[in-house]
Amino acid sequence: MTGKELIKKTFKLEPTDVxxxxxxxxxxxxxxxxxxxxxxxxxxxxxxxxxxxxVELYHPDxxxxxxxxxxxxxxxxxxxxxxxxxxxAVISHxxxxxxxxxxxxxxxxxxxxxxxxxxxxxRLRAKYPDLALYGLIAGPFTLALHLxxxxxxxxxxxxxxxxxxxxxxxKRVANRMADYYIEAGCDVIAVVDPMTSQIDPATFxxxxxxxxxxxxxxxxxxxxxxxxxxxxxxxxxxxxxxxxKPDNVSIDExxxxxxxxxxxxxxxxxxxxxxxxxxxxLMGTPEDAAFNALDCIELGGNRGFILSPGCDLPMGTPSxxxxxxxxxxxxxxEQQIVKAMTRKSDSLKxxxxxxxxxxxxxxxxxxxxxxxxxxxxxxMVEAVKKIAPHFEGIVEWREHxxxxxxxxxxxxxLMVKNIPTICIDGKISFVSQIPPKNxxxxxxxxxxxxxxxLKIQAKKGEFIAFCKDDAxxxxxxxxxxxxxxxxxxRIDVIYVTDPVKLAEHGFAQTPTIVLKKYTLKSQGKVxxxxxxxxxxxxx
Amino acid sequence: MKKIPFYLVTGFLGSGxxxxxKQFIELHADSKKIAIIQNEFAEVNIDSRELRETGxxxxxxxxxxxxxxxxxxLGSFVRSLADFIGEHHPDLIILEASGLxxxxxxxxxxxxxxxxxxxxxxxxxxxxxxxxxxKTIERVGRNTHQIRVADTIVLNKxxxxxxxxxxxxxxILLINPFAxxxxxxxxxxxxxxxxxxxxxxxxxxxxxTDSAGRPDVDSVVIKVMKPISTEKLDRFIQKYSLxxxxxxxxxxxxxxxxxxxxxxxxxxxKHVAANPYNTEIVIIGPEIDQKELQLEFEYLCDQHK
Numbered sequence: 039m040t041g042k043e044l045i046k047k048t049f050k051l052e053p054t055d056v057x058x059x060x061x062x063x064x065x066x067x068x069x070x071x072x073x074x075x076x077x078x079x080x081x082x083x084x085x086x087x088x089x090x091x092x093v094e095l096y097h098p099d100x101x102x103x104x105x106x107x108x109x110x111x112x113x114x115x116x117x118x119x120x121x122x123x124x125x126x127a128v129i130s131h132x133x134x135x136x137x138x139x140x141x142x143x144x145x146x147x148x149x150x151x152x153x154x155x156x157x158x159x160x161r162l163r164a165k166y167p168d169l170a171l172y173g174l175i176a177g178p179f180t181l182a183l184h185l186x187x188x189x190x191x192x193x194x195x196x197x198x199x200x201x202x203x204x205x206x207x208x209k210r211v212a213n214r215m216a217d218y219y220i221e222a223g224c225d226v227i228a229v230v231d232p233m234t235s236q237i238d239p240a241t242f243x244x245x246x247x248x249x250x251x252x253x254x255x256x257x258x259x260x261x262x263x264x265x266x267x268x269x270x271x272x273x274x275x276x277x278x279x280x281x282x283k284p285d286n287v288s289i290d291e292x293x294x295x296x297x298x299x300x301x302x303x304x305x306x307x308x309x310x311x312x313x314x315x316x317x318x319x320l321m322g323t324p325e326d327a328a329f330n331a332l333d334c335i336e337l338g339g340n341r342g343f344i345l346s347p348g349c350d351l352p353m354g355t356p357s358x359x360x361x362x363x364x365x366x367x368x369x370x371x372e373q374q375i376v377k378a379m380t381r382k383s384d385s386l387k388x389x390x391x392x393x394x395x396x397x398x399x400x401x402x403x404x405x406x407x408x409x410x411x412x413x414x415x416x417x418m419v420e421a422v423k424k425i426a427p428h429f430e431g432i433v434e435w436r437e438h439x440x441x442x443x444x445x446x447x448x449x450x451x452l453m454v455k456n457i458p459t460i461c462i463d464g465k466i467s468f469v470s471q472i473p474p475k476n477x478x479x480x481x482x483x484x485x486x487x488x489x490x491x492l493k494i495q496a497k498k499g500e501f502i503a504f505c506k507d508d509a510x511x512x513x514x515x516x517x518x519x520x521x522x523x524x525x526x527x528r529i530d531v532i533y534v535t536d537p538v539k540l541a542e543h544g545f546a547q548t549p550t551i552v553l554k555k556y557t558l559k560s561q562g563k564v565x566x567x568x569x570x571x572x573x574x575x576x577x
Numbered sequence: 578m579k580k581i582p583f584y585l586v587t588g589f590l591g592s593g594x595x596x597x598x599k600q601f602i603e604l605h606a607d608s609k610k611i612a613i614i615q616n617e618f619a620e621v622n623i624d625s626r627e628l629r630e631t632g633x634x635x636x637x638x639x640x641x642x643x644x645x646x647x648x649x650x651l652g653s654f655v656r657s658l659a660d661f662i663g664e665h666h667p668d669l670i671i672l673e674a675s676g677l678x679x680x681x682x683x684x685x686x687x688x689x690x691x692x693x694x695x696x697x698x699x700x701x702x703x704x705x706x707x708x709x710x711x712k713t714i715e716r717v718g719r720n721t722h723q724i725r726v727a728d729t730i731v732l733n734k735x736x737x738x739x740x741x742x743x744x745x746x747x748x749i750l751l752i753n754p755f756a757x758x759x760x761x762x763x764x765x766x767x768x769x770x771x772x773x774x775x776x777x778x779x780x781x782x783x784x785x786t787d788s789a790g791r792p793d794v795d796s797v798v799i800k801v802m803k804p805i806s807t808e809k810l811d812r813f814i815q816k817y818s819l820x821x822x823x824x825x826x827x828x829x830x831x832x833x834x835x836x837x838x839x840x841x842x843x844x845x846x847k848h849v850a851a852n853p854y855n856t857e858i859v860i861i862g863p864e865i866d867q868k869e870l871q872l873e874f875e876y877l878c879d880q881h882k
Contacts, residue, residue, distance in 0.1 A: 191590055270679060317800075354656075
């Protein structure tokens, strides 16, 4: 199934096998191709290259062409302050500078940066026919804030009629922008209105709901899908957002995903979100990103849910973190591994494995999810199982399925990070890839040789000869001496003739000869209980 | 290296934040190296011009983000702030947050790897314009949020609507029962009387000193979406109140939302009015690891299910 089909299915609330993934790559695309945000947003070549790089790295199902909520504002006369690492900021408000709402004109396609954006959209459409392309437009409240500045907050109370007129104009701009994006090939139009998080539901319904509902209706008429993006503390407004009848609502980390899920699905609307932008994606590790993505996936479920960051990705978001999300979302095994690993926080006690693999036999451990449900795991276990008989009992193998806590403990103790993995005597030897038969045999043989070498160097022993008297002992002594001469080997011999000691050992007949062998098991450190247990099994 | 105390001054649009900071500069710029961060960006920065009128010397960082109302814009702020600190070594930093910005996200930024070794969140001021409070408090959600996070709330412009003060006070206490509420006009008296800017250390139980920049202070924010049982919350707070200098914030519990405040072993937990926010707790103390605390809290929430 293509990404576009997956997204469409999700918008229709049909259950899917995998969860669609839409990274909101805005100026983050600039960092991927080594240009600054300003250069990026002014060049269709840069936008196409940056987004293409993101597609290559993150394997998304859908992606926005552009994430710049100042685009419309600039077209309507707001001055922008351009930056290297952020989208630009609006620094002047035409409606405060003598212009009236009636002076403002809905932007035409040839104006400002629109030709750049539309060219990028057309080219990305042609290049990625199977990807869901998102066209992002500024919502009425956010655009109105740009046009009027923060005075809009007082105007809400002091001059509601003015605000209504202003929002109506912003709606016309949004509809026209939606038309442009749809004509250029976008599948989803996302109306981004973070400002709505600032107001209460009653104010939302009075000012935002009417224009917003019409925008979504317009997008529907044009045959595209729609989404309502909000960020910030907008929990109070999710219900009224859904009543505007978008096809999807998308939220950030400030709102619990399950809360949105219940309300959105209650309205037959799909929903998306809410990977944590700063603490996890920007400042965290790939492991943090994977845990966070798993949390979202588990809460979101496989019906009507799109995994995405809460908002525009910060430019400097490390790619590794997004790659970790991308790996996880498409790979159910990876999800189960991360899930198993999260149990680590339940005060997992690691084993001391420093001495692991000191027994006579070579121990091959296969760390799996569970060879019955994970195909690669099954093949890896089979591979080991097949070659083990070649070693005629010298090699012992075990599977550690991390579906059980003991398996997780073992995996974490051996510092194994991937599934499946083969460890030979506790050393990570084959990761993820199933080794060819000869390579696996060679690796085990190598370990056997190492052990043999150790054994040869370490072998020592002594005879204990229990004799009834010195005469018997002397006869034995001369024979042992001859054997020493013939073999070139010499070990200590202890002769026991004391009847009390003989009785203690319980040997009924003499002479009784015992060969006591010493095997070097470990040196220089106290072995762990597990290791001692292994040794005991040999006795 | 001493850590620099970081002060957040937040407040409603037009509530008088800049005027308040101006007062502070006039009083203290001769004895302290002050850095001010402003994020209300305009073509002509009227606010910074107002500060310059003091004629005093202070560092100024302008954030190129317009109104920081979205977490996605905070990334580059971290870097420019880290650069500024490295270059100027201020004694204290005051962030004048725009009326629309999310104070908790800003507080979270302080525990970013690039900043956590040089900063700690010392005190949060929220300035309330009493004239507009009644009109906007129920309708503009951010205003409520800014009241929630405050250590000190300054009721400003009281001369313009003195009769409304008692009602405003009681409304504020419903949102934030632990904040100290001060009355002022034109930001006057705020720093003369309380000198809060100099005394974040009071919550660490020491006298007013320059030791505000203790080397071992961390401030972290934990944000959690799930509810926690009151018993588990108690256990968490009890455990960390032994280590932390201060814990403050809000938690969603099985018996409704509560406000939390501790100073060393003294803990207060009070119910607050229902609100659309989730658990947001700021913890200030020695060598505290954000991730560890966040995971522990989430684990306690999961046990609640």
